[in-house]
Amino acid sequence: MTEDTALATLLAATHGAGGAVTPPIVQSSLFTFDSYQDFADRMAGQTSAPVYTRVQNPTVAAFEQMMAQAEQGEAAIGFASGMAAISSTLLAFVKPGSRVACVEHVYPDAFRLMERLLRPFGVEVNYHPVSAFENNPELLAGVDIAYLESPSSNMMEVMNLPRVTEHAKRHGTLTMIDNSWAAGVFQQPLTLGVDIVLHSASKYISGHSDTVAGVVVSSHDHITRIRDLTVPLLGAKLAPFEAFLLSRGMRTLVARMRQHEATANRFVDRLSALPQVRKIRSPGPDDTPGLTGRSGLMAVEFDDSVDVPTFCDTLRHFKLGVSWGGFESLVMPARIGLAQAGEQNSMQKFGVSPNLVRLNLGLEEAEDLWGDFAAALAAASQH
Numbered sequence: 001m002t003e004d005t006a007l008a009t010l011l012a013a014t015h016g017a018g019g020a021v022t023p024p025i026v027q028s029s030l031f032t033f034d035s036y037q038d039f040a041d042r043m044a045g046q047t048s049a050p051v052y053t054r055v056q057n058p059t060v061a062a063f064e065q066m067m068a069q070a071e072q073g074e075a076a077i078g079f080a081s082g083m084a085a086i087s088s089t090l091l092a093f094v095k096p097g098s099r100v101a102c103v104e105h106v107y108p109d110a111f112r113l114m115e116r117l118l119r120p121f122g123v124e125v126n127y128h129p130v131s132a133f134e135n136n137p138e139l140l141a142g143v144d145i146a147y148l149e150s151p152s153s154n155m156m157e158v159m160n161l162p163r164v165t166e167h168a169k170r171h172g173t174l175t176m177i178d179n180s181w182a183a184g185v186f187q188q189p190l191t192l193g194v195d196i197v198l199h200s201a202s203k204y205i206s207g208h209s210d211t212v213a214g215v216v217v218s219s220h221d222h223i224t225r226i227r228d229l230t231v232p233l234l235g236a237k238l239a240p241f242e243a244f245l246l247s248r249g250m251r252t253l254v255a256r257m258r259q260h261e262a263t264a265n266r267f268v269d270r271l272s273a274l275p276q277v278r279k280i281r282s283p284g285p286d287d288t289p290g291l292t293g294r295s296g297l298m299a300v301e302f303d304d305s306v307d308v309p310t311f312c313d314t315l316r317h318f319k320l321g322v323s324w325g326g327f328e329s330l331v332m333p334a335r336i337g338l339a340q341a342g343e344q345n346s347m348q349k350f351g352v353s354p355n356l357v358r359l360n361l362g363l364e365e366a367e368d369l370w371g372d373f374a375a376a377l378a379a380a381s382q383h
């Protein structure tokens with residue numbers, strides 16, 4: 001039985017048992033076999049029924065199928081977190097001496113993974129601005145992996161993905177992109193030539209600030225490599241219950257993204273009229289090929305008249321905190337990331353304005369959010 005038919009059988013059985021429309025949570029660590037021969041065939045690779053939940057689980061497989069479809073890929077793998085997806089994917093493809101070209105303003109913990117784990121293992125990592133990936137066709141000569149974000153973290157810089165992947169294909173460079181911002185709804189990088197798409201599913205895919213999870217989508221070949229190597233050997237699996245929550249999130253994903261977009265459009269229209277706003281970082285359709293929407297995660301740079309701590313402390317609907325993609329609106333001031341203790345992060349290395357604040361526009365009433373934002377800005381500014 002293939003994995004797909006095993007899942008279909010399981011779902012059909014559930015339907016027969018009571019007409020359930022959601023995937024059952026198969027909370028079992030292992031799966032037994034009817035006979036010695038079935039067990040032997042499975043372990044010899046003749047069949048692909050689930051064996052052990054570290055590697056395969058029907059509830060997880062149901063979510064993986066949904067994600068493969070959403071990103072127009074051939075297959076997907078769920079992980080325990082976005083960082084597990086990123087590390088398990090990178091580690092499946094690098095070896096000592098590999099060269100990685102990474103976009104500047106990459107997610108801070110992805111930067112630390114490059115610097116603290118990959119580099120000490122002999123992987124060469126170089127960082128480049130978006131414009132260099134686009135305009136220097138020789139940038140990727142001799143580069144094994146291009147690790148991309150579009151838009152990038154905090155700075156929200158978008159990249160012309162068809163152009164960059166064309167350069168990559170000429171040099172035989174494998175391309176990976178973190179697509180958490182677009183959630184597979186506003187951008188499908190596999191259709192733009194990217195090889196591997198990664199997500200923090202903790203954000204829009206979950207959508208309810210109640211799950212930490214990740215997912216990778218790609219071709220059968222790349223997914224098989226990750227499934228054979230780092231899925232079993234690093235073991236950062238997605239749990240069945242989390243997979244159930246993510247499948248639930250997927251059902252409302254498009255509707256939620258439209259609502260985030262409507263609020264974000266309203267903010268962008270009005271932000272440009274505020275004298276304290278120096279720059280709006282909120283990519284949308286028309287800003288780069290293949291981008292079809294504007295998500296609710298944006299950044300705004302204030303001028304020096306604004307006292308950022310006062311702004312944050314005056315907000316009522318927006319809460320202060322990390323992460324994004326849920327119901328609740330959040331604010332994340334760049335100066336907190338810039339002052340973070342410990343190893344250098346990408347914000348410190350590549351520079352972000354201390355007057356930048358990242359906004360997660362949630363699903364609350366848009367006018368309440370705008371009123372809150374405008375009042376806090378007025379209270380915090382000397383204009």
Ligand SMILES: *Cc1c(COP(=O)(O)O)cnc(C)c1O
Nearest residue numbers: 081082083107178180200202213
């Ligand atoms: C949150 C985030 C991650 C990490 O995901 P976790 O689920 O927290 O491990 C990776 N990339 C981006 C862009 C993120 O915002």
